[in-house]
Amino acid sequence: MISFEQALMAVRQRATPQPDVMLAADAALGHVLAEDLIATDSLPGFDNAAMDGFALSAAHLALPLGAPIALHGVQAAGDARLTLGAAACRIMTGAMVPDGTATVVPVEEATVHIAADGTQTFVLNTPANAGMHIRRAGEDVCAGSCIFSAGTRLLPQHRMLLAALGITQVNVRASVAVAVLCTGSELVEAGAPLVDGFIRNSNGPYLCAALSMMGAAIALYRSVPDSAKAYVDAVREAERAGSRIILSTGAVSMGVHDFVPEALRALGAEVVFHKLQMRPGKPTLFAVLPSGALLFGLPGNPMSCAVGARFFVQAVLRQMQGLPPELPLRAVLQAPVRKKPGWTLIQKAALAVSDDAQLQLRVLVGQESFRIQPFALANAWAVLPESDTTLEAGRVLDCYPLQPAQSEWPCAPASA
Template sequence: MISFEQALDAVRQRARLQPALPMAVDAALGHVVAEAIIAPESLPGFDNAAMDGFALSAAHLALPPGTSIPLQGVQAAGDGRSTLGAAACRIMTGARVPDGTATVVPVEDASVHQSPDGTQSLVLNTPAGEGMHIRRAGEDVRAGSCVLSAGTRLLPQHRMLFAALGISQVSVHASVTVAVLCTGAELVDAAAPLVDGHIRNSNGPYLCAALPAMGAAIALYRSVPDSAAAYVDAVREAERAGCRIIISTGAVSMGVHDFVPEALRVLGAETVFHKMQMRPGKPNLFAVLPSGALLFGLPGNPMSCAVGARFFVQAALRHMQGLPPEPPLRAVLQAPLRKKPGWTLIQKAWLAATMEAQLQVQVLDGQESFRIHPFAQANAWAVLPESEAELAAGTLLDCYPLQPFPEWPCAPTSA
């Protein structure tokens, strides 16, 4: 048997990067950027007023507060280039500042007086400093700068940036097309009545809910009869559908009906590993088909299936989309634990931050691989290292959210 870390490395080594393709930005959300995105223009595109007020020239700044300054004209948002003369002018938030503007004085810092002849004048209540309340061209983004690096998953906030910069198309990695095959004659759908000895299929619906959040596009979902021949047919159907990852549940242990290893021999697949020093999920199987598609044989127990998808399928999906390995969150163990050494334990857990901004993790009761209710109450997986037998309170553990953060670990890119 191989270790948890060796299994992850084996998956990443065999996952192949998806090709890059141009895509309209509205369709690209959720995809990963394949090439750095360069700003085609500056943002803002021109110097503009940060608030409603009055545009003043450098000559006006030399005047002491209380001096009457002629006031003429209005510069509104959307108005084009203009020039500030001897008079100050009203200006609205977001309006282009007239050429010759040295500062913008907020409405509340000045008074407007109107003469009998209708002319207006401005009196400053306080001294005005140069360059105040002006958003400079390129202050947010400079034309030609990198605004998003390759390997960033596109999220709604990026759509705002693209709209502001006039970017309508980006280069992203193609979605990874996935098949989900559920084995087990005992399985019935959620709405079907149960008969004696049958159980409802929970792994399939879970995978169909979890995989899209990891960047997968599910092209095939079906139940497979308990035979190697039926499994072979289903895998070939998935390959014809263009699936680059095929996930099956069940039939990978040592029972009479655990036919997946036999079916893989018929398919000519390379079995990279089958069984590891990890619980739950010891029987996890990973193989590469002659077509290059990756096949994950996940155990039928619900938590073994969930762990296999969260860590091994997710590792492949990240690599195929151009994302680096997912870094763990480091959290302080709240209560001491004992475990059998020689096994990595993936435990249902609750992760929380203290008022002092310290992450703490509580390992929950009900760790058996068949128990679903504690899983529904958890928000993270805690990884108990293979070499340890006793973990004291205060030990730092690697933890992972139950579902990966879509933006994790995008580092900020300076514009």
Template sequence: MIAYPDALSLLIAATPRLAAEHVALEVATGRVLAADIVSPLALPGFDNAAMDGYALRMPAAGRPAGHAATVAAMHAAGDSTAAYPGAEACEIATGARLPEGFDTVVPVERCAREGDVVRLLRDETPGLNIRRAGSDVAVGEAVLHAGRRIDTAAVMLLAAVGIAQVEVMRRPRVAVITTGTELHADGPLPEGGIHDSNGPYLAASLARWGASIVARSRVPDTGGAFHAAVRAAQAADADLIVTTGAVSAGRFDFVPTALASLGARELFHKVAIRPAKPLMAARFDGGPLVVCLPGNPIAVATGYRFFVGPVLRAMAGMPPERPRRVRLVEAPPVREGLHHFQFGAWDTVDDERVARLLPAQAAYRIAPFTRADLWLTSSDTFGDHADAWPLDPADAP
């Protein structure tokens, strides 16, 4: 069996990077930037008032309490007027451009006004309550970098600097094939039948990532049906095919042989991990990458999170994901020689945030997945610490 780091290296080396495309900002949420974003303007674009109050021309020594000045005008946000020659004070609104020659804004609650005269209620020093031009973003500054997933914060920034279109990576085109004569959709089950949970899980996970699912099929345990499903995925121009089941060494585990007969080149088969040890990867020359997951639902979840997830990142030009190192409440007994993937939950011990492994985990048990906060992984054995990962690769930075 190949070790997990070696298997992942082979898989990423065989993963093609997708092309870029331009999309409108309003539909860019969730997409991955293909190039750095360089700001065409400064934020703020001009010196402006940080609060409602009075703009003053202030000497270096400041002004004492009781100082009075005549208010020349009301200066609102968006006003085009740039100067009030000879004036010492003007009323100003939050966000309004600071008029020429004015250098301080005194909050309205620290002033008393009578008619056109404003009086300071306390000593004031120069330069206060001004948002300086470029203090947030400078012209020409790289504000977002290639490989960054566009979230709502990024949308706010891009809109603020006037960028209406962004260059993003093309969405990966993915086909999903679940195998198993026993699998059925919702509705009454025949004797010996089970509901297909792997197909809906993968479809939901891939959609959350932002992939386009170009083909999805459920096939019985026959090579002919699987052949047809793979051909359909190729015809749909899939970049990646994800299969579940029929990948081990039993009588009905036909996937490795079927893929070879279709012309796929095996990258590896069987990885020293738990769960999902029978996992396989292959590649069609000039065609899609194939990741074949075992059929047990948590083996599918493991394979998606720690094999398919890294492939999707590599396709998008994103850097490798880095885990967080956490302390465990208790180290569980595990099999040596394997890379272990288990569900964990956050806990607190002596004001320290720690993690604990959830009980009763097995490749067929789905309920612990629904109670988990994170994945915990460790090579060989879990000691006092483990690597922590978000449950879904779409949540990773």
């Protein structure tokens, strides 16, 4: 058996970056930029008014407070640029400021007078200063500047900036195609009747949901009966579907029907590791197929499956998408925990922020690997180090969000 840390290193070493693809901006959400993205235009593209009001020249500002100022013309958003003369002009929010504009005075800071012949003047209610209420060209983004660095995962807020700058295509890492194979003749899929001795498949739906949040595209989803041949056939189908990562659940321990190691030998796979000094998830297997596809044999117990996906599959996906290794959060343990030495324990936990803004961690009851309800109530994984036996309250521990942070792992693009 190898350690949790050695297993993480092993999977990262065998992950190769995805190729670059040019995608339309709408299709690129959830993808990771393959190169720095440079603005070709400035934003705003021209000086414009930040308020509805009046565009004044420097000569107008030199007049004493209360002096009438002639008012003529309107500069609205989308209009060709005017030039100020002796008169000021009305201006609307977002409109180009006329040539000769020194400041924009909000409409509520002036009083307009209309003469009998229709001519208009206004007076300032308060003194005005130069340069007020004008958005300068390039004040938000300067042409030629880097707006997003390589390695940025594109989110909806990024889409707004791309649209404002007129960027319609971006160079990103291709989505990683993943297959999910759930072994077990006892598994029943959603909607099918449940009879004695059968269980509903919970690992498959969980993995599909988690992988989508990790930026992967599900290329194949299959239930596989307890047969080495059926498993080999399913793996080959996954490879034909273009899967770069194949996840299977179950059949990796020491039982009569734990046929995955045998099937992988028949496929000519290199088994990198099988069994870890980690709980839950001791029987986890990782192999490289002759095609180069990476295969994770995850245990069938739900929490063992969830831990394998969260830490090892996620580590590979980050590497393939050009992202750095995930850094843990650091939180203070609220109550003492006892454990056996020689094992890294990945525990369901509750992470909270104290009144003094300190992250606090509470290990939940119900850590058995078959128990799903505590998992649904958790929001973090606590990592209890291999060498420790007693962890006292106040100990600072590594922990991770239950799922990779939504801000970093948005929903994946639609599957191919």
